[in-house]
Amino acid sequence: MGGMKALSYSKGVIVSQSSQQITMQDIATQSGVSLSTVSRVLNGSENVSQEKQAAVMAAVEALNYRPNVFAQGLARGASRTVGVLTQHISAPFFDAILDGVLAGLRGTGYSPLFADGLWRADREERSIQLLLDRQVDGLIVLGGATSNCFLREIAAQKPLVLVGRVVPELTHQSVLFDDFKGAYLATQHLIELGHRQIVHITGILEHEDALLRKKGYLQALEDAGIPINDNLILEGNFVEQSGVLAVEMLFNRGQLFSAIFAANDQMAYGARLALYRRGIRVPEDVSLVGYDDLVHSAYTTPPLTTIHQPAFQMGEVAANTILGLIGGEQPEIAPFKAELIVRNSTARHR
Amino acid sequence: MGGMKALSYSKGVIVSQSSQQITMQDIATQSGVSLSTVSRVLNGSENVSQEKQAAVMAAVEALNYRPNVFAQGLARGASRTVGVLTQHISAPFFDAILDGVLAGLRGTGYSPLFADGLWRADREERSIQLLLDRQVDGLIVLGGATSNCFLREIAAQKPLVLVGRVVPELTHQSVLFDDFKGAYLATQHLIELGHRQIVHITGILEHEDALLRKKGYLQALEDAGIPINDNLILEGNFVEQSGVLAVEMLFNRGQLFSAIFAANDQMAYGARLALYRRGIRVPEDVSLVGYDDLVHSAYTTPPLTTIHQPAFQMGEVAANTILGLIGGEQPEIAPFKAELIVRNSTARHR
DNA sequence: CTACTTCTTGAAAGCGCTTTCACAGAATAA
């Protein structure tokens, strides 16, 4: 029996033509064993005789049986799914992390479920709720604006891994950047090149990372004995346009400067454009440093000096950690360090 | 009854503390009606008296009941989920489309499920199978390398929308770019500026879009009476590095040219870098045109002349179409047209 | 040869929800 469900073969993938799904019962009758035995060989959960095992596998093959994940999920109470909250599906840096997460999940039997938060606490919480509703077995949250309190509660009921987000009680399950150190390195690099009037275009200062980068910048100046000039610090919002605005502002004010450290590459691109429009050369007239080392930064003119963070690996680590957490292990996350990538947008101050 | 499941309230979102899920049965007993009645009010499927309706809603509220999607999916045979196959989670242009898809799905009760194909037929088919296994109600496929035959089979059993991918029988359910026209426009633009030696860096020529763009380029030349020079046509692979390689190649061969049309922006960036390294100015010495109008292209130095495609809207349309298809409607997709965006990377030939 | 494990197996009880069925009671028609 069971042969009444029409099949068609194509490139090795067999597709059931009738929308009628093939169930375990079908393969049970087809191979002459009980439902439970089929389940056992499929899950390798218990001993099953060689012959029956073979019979079942043959039937599975022949009928191209595919388990119904809903039924499995319902029966098991687990979904083999991990929720991933990103902020914006096309935010370059986060995408690189996502890539790593995908890679880390590949072949583990777990699939990712995405949702985006758009950096807004309410949307983020709604998205997380949505993921939870879909019975994810664990949750990876990239950055974001939700309250620590909310995240703590989530962590209390589900395996949770945070990426680039500091929540005091949850640091052991967080993949962290060293934003302070990175910004320090960037600024220090400019100082070593002889720059004194160093502009900093910050990120959105409500975000922890933007704040830390600013602190790194300030600390580097202080350590070099360079007085802080508030006129050189402009608040941006992490997207290109705010970089051009910042530079425009500087010119409008008649502010002198010889170098710019932008809190991310995208704003550095914007700054670059504003300088270009004014006919100011990089790095001859002004040195420029970004942050994130987006793929694109190696191809700007000139290629951008920036701070590299191993986004892909961080994603992988996040994936591995969440799997470990789901499996009941204690997480153990080695810290990632920021690294200065010197390209051609910085030069000695003349 | 039902009150024994501990709850905690936080910012309006109520989170069950015990991992014990609250089920419909809980709210049924809590509100003193039967399971079926609860289902009815939750789904609004049949008439229920005002009082019971209120009682149920109150209980739902009080216990913060959240339906179990697996149980729902199993019982309904539908998942309220649409699968989205993209090629690479961090491919800029596809991401913009994804963004549109997300926006189109938002608030419809349907959630997206992503998978990536990495432009390889085998991975793509595996990913599609994975989405199918997860019982998606419909499928949106962005580009890709799977056989037409495979896609036709999928279309036969599930609602399917193709984006940027031509399959003869399925054009009515495809969101299409006009690659030919776009490339024609780009090339024509260069010709009008007086260029004659126009390089074309193609995409991967196994891809339909790359082929069409090349055809558009050729046609524009032909229409202008400019002889085709095969030495000016180099095959790239859609990523930055292939753009630099192409230009390097040109120089190594001592090939003369005054303009470059790259089959996408990323390769144009690469070409730009190679020119920069040689000290060749854009657009004074060489004009450069890309394709896709990535966000970034407005911020390159100089800002890149390119072909714009309304990626976001296309994503939205794809989402709406798949929802319509799931609802049994006949799809009706208006064609999108490519548009030339003239920025500063092109100038009159001297 | 009996008594006690150990294997292998099928039956059956859920998992949480939707939906059909049947049945009161109310409303309408005759």
Added chain:
DNA sequence: TTATTCTGTGAAAGCGCTTTCAAGAAGTAG
């Protein structure tokens, strides 16, 4: 008044799978 149609409702039967339980077969020990 009686016959007929609605309406609102609960019981119960699945959806396809996992897992517990119990039992027969088989192996080991005394």
